[in-house]
Amino acid sequence: MTGQFEGRGLDLLRGDFPFYTVTFVRDLAPSELLMRMGADPSTVAVRDMDELAADFGDSFSDEIEPVVSSGTTRCWSWAWEEGGVHGLHAPNLRAVSIGTEAVVLHHNEKMDSFAYAVDGQVVVAFDTLQEIHPIGTDPRRLDEQMRPLGLGPGLEHDVHSVLALVENAFGIRLTREDLNDEPHLSGLLCPLAD
Incomplete structure (x- = not known):
């Protein structure tokens, strides 16, 4: 089943990333996205990959104050x-x-x-740790796109079904070039409030 997902817009995430969190927002500037996510304004700057590693060194993968990078792909900021x-x-x-x-x-x-x-409301949310039961203000909104991918109660899904959902339902693409070719706005996210 994995073969049906090859050559898609999020192939980058089908690679060797054991852990990631990526937020996509339509028609919002990367700087505004970082501010809304709680980036520390004193740490936000345009950096290439070498500068990112040099500026954040040992705290690069910190869970409490993670490093975040932002850019655009089509009409989506990431x-x-x-x-x-x-x-x-x-x-x-x-x-x-x-x-x-x-x-x-x-x-x-x-x-x-x-x-x-x-617009400030979680419409659909789920995880694949257990049987999928979407929650939100309209948990069935994406059923038409989810069911063929095995994303629903009693259905079997492929390891990359969630990526296929994002590609199919929203047309989102993110390539290695999007991440690595140019310097991006980056900084540290402030700790989450309890």
Whole structure:
């Protein structure tokens, strides 16, 4: 089943990333996305990969104050967290989606998490740790796109089904070139409030 997903817009995430959190927001500048996510303004600057490593060194993958980089792909801005899950934090998700829409993907060795929010409201969210039962203000909104991918109660899904959902339902693309070719706005996210 994995073969059906080759050559898609999020192939980069099908590679060797044991952990990631990526937030996508439609028609919002990367600088505004970082501010809404809670980036420390004193740390935000345009950096290439070498400068990012030099500036943040040992704290590069910190879970409490993760390094975040941001850029654009088509009409979507993206924020890639090097070590945290701030994008899934409900207040952050509400903040980044006000006046627009946001999609968040989180992956670790045990599960994938997905959240879709519009204008400050979480519309659909689920994770793959157990049987999938979406929650949100309209948890069935993406059923037509989810079911063929095995994303629903009693269905079997492929390891990359959540990525395919994001590609199919939202047309989101993110390539290695998007991440590495140019310097990007980056900084440290402040610790999440309890």
